[in-house]
Amino acid sequence: MPKKIYGLFLVALLINAVLSGCSNQNQKLAYQADHQQIIKATPMPKRIKYVPPPEETALQSNGPKSESKHMHFHGPRGLKLVALTFDDGPDKKYTGQILDILKKNRIRATFFVLGKQVKAHPDMLKRIHNEGHIIGNHSWGHPYLPHLSNQKLAQEMNQTNYVVNQLIGKDMRLMRPPYGAVKGKIKALEQMGFEMVQWDIDTLDWKKGRTAEDILQTVKTNLAPGSIILEHNAGGPRDATVKALPPLIEYLRQQGYQFVTIDELLRIPAYK
Numbered sequence: 001m002p003k004k005i006y007g008l009f010l011v012a013l014l015i016n017a018v019l020s021g022c023s024n025q026n027q028k029l030a031y032q033a034d035h036q037q038i039i040k041a042t043p044m045p046k047r048i049k050y051v052p053p054p055e056e057t058a059l060q061s062n063g064p065k066s067e068s069k070h071m072h073f074h075g076p077r078g079l080k081l082v083a084l085t086f087d088d089g090p091d092k093k094y095t096g097q098i099l100d101i102l103k104k105n106r107i108r109a110t111f112f113v114l115g116k117q118v119k120a121h122p123d124m125l126k127r128i129h130n131e132g133h134i135i136g137n138h139s140w141g142h143p144y145l146p147h148l149s150n151q152k153l154a155q156e157m158n159q160t161n162y163v164v165n166q167l168i169g170k171d172m173r174l175m176r177p178p179y180g181a182v183k184g185k186i187k188a189l190e191q192m193g194f195e196m197v198q199w200d201i202d203t204l205d206w207k208k209g210r211t212a213e214d215i216l217q218t219v220k221t222n223l224a225p226g227s228i229i230l231e232h233n234a235g236g237p238r239d240a241t242v243k244a245l246p247p248l249i250e251y252l253r254q255q256g257y258q259f260v261t262i263d264e265l266l267r268i269p270a271y272k
Contacts, residue, residue: 067182067186068186068196070186070190070194070195071182071186071196071198072196072197072198072228072262072266073198073200073228074200074224074226074227074228075225075226075227075228075260075265075266076226076265077224078225078226079225079226080255080256080257080258081226081257081258081259081260081264081265082223082225082226082227082228082229082252082257082258082259082260083109083110083227083228083229083259083260083261083262083264083265084102084107084109084110084229084231084259085109085110085111085112085197085199085228085229085231085262086110086112086231086232087111087112087138087176087230087231087232087233087234087235088112088114088138088233088234089111089113089114089117089121089124089232089233089234089235090111090117090118090121090124090128090233090234091117091121091233091234091235092121092124093238094233094234094239094241094242095111095121095233096124096127097242098233098242098245099128099131101242101245101246101249102131102133105246105249107249107259108132108133108134108260108261109133109134109261110133110134110135110174110261110262110263111133111134111135111136112135112136112137112174112175112176112197113135113136113137113138113164114138114139114140114141114142114160114234115137115139115156115159115160115163115164116140116141117234118160118163118164118167119163122167125164125167125168126168129167129170134174134261134262134263134270135164135168135170135172135270136172136174136175136176136197136262136270137157137160137161137164137174137175137176137194138160138175138176138178139156139157139160139175139177139178140156140157140160141156142178143156143178144179144181145177145178145181145182145185146181146182146183146184148185150188153185153188154188154192157175157189158192170270170271171271171272172270172271172272173193173268173269173270173271173272174195174197174262174263174270175189175194175196176196176197176198177189177196177198180198180199182196193272195266197228197262197266198228199228199229199230200222200227200228201218201222201223201227201228201229201230202218202230203215203218203219203229203230203241204218205231205232205238205240205244206232206235206236210240211240212240212241212243212244212247213244215240215241215244215248216244216247216248216251219248219251223252225257226265228262228265231245
């Protein structure tokens with residue numbers, strides 16, 4: 001009789017151990033599943049809603065002086081905020097690679113698009129918007145604006161706004177003049193309701209022979225709080241731009257910078 005009881009006791013211990021192991025395994029699997037859901041559900045950083053004190057907004061630029069209150073070369077110099085901007089897209093080759101890098105790093109950027117490129121690659125434009133980036137007007141075909149009549153200028157801008165609005169339902173308020181050239185066209189652009197976005201760091205990634213190391217060094221040399229960094233995601237070979245982006249992001253974060261979109265940096269609406 002005692003042997004029988006002892007045997008039953010051992011069987012009970014064995015069953016308990018098996019059940020306990022299953023429970024632990026189930027808990028582990030449940031934890032892993034929850035953890036994956038948390039990773040997938042992690043939102044992009046919240047948009048900045050910062051209103052600076054008057055003394056901060058009064059700080060002078062260390063770059064070109066604006067000819068208009070609606071033309072911007074950088075944001076407030078009092079905070080370590082930086083805006084990545086990309087011109088001349090969208091395209092099929094480089095824009096997707098840049099979006100992948102930004103998504104992986106949970107960064108929003110601002111894309112100044114050409115109307116003709118939007119017409120050619122509507123799905124890429126939608127992806128830019130759907131992934132939380134801001135879209136600005138870079139004209140229809142990248143002309144030198146000072147050489148245009150005001151009527152032709154309006155056509156360039158309105159046609160681009162139209163094709164973007166048809167795709168994402170938003171009317172762009174931010175614009176970047178091709179080549180940064182606005183001589184004689186500032187008043188006309190203001191009357192159209194545009195905010196003109198220039199830059200204080202040109203990575204020169206559009207120049208032939210520029211390397212990723214060159215791009216990174218240019219940013220390191222000219223970086224300041226509130227910087228607007230100019231890069232390109234189309235319009236020519238942009239392999240160096242794509243290659244430079246991950247180490248550029250890493251460097252800026254090491255320096256304590258937070259990435260924002262142009263509307264966040266300048267505290268102005270991105271769309272009309």
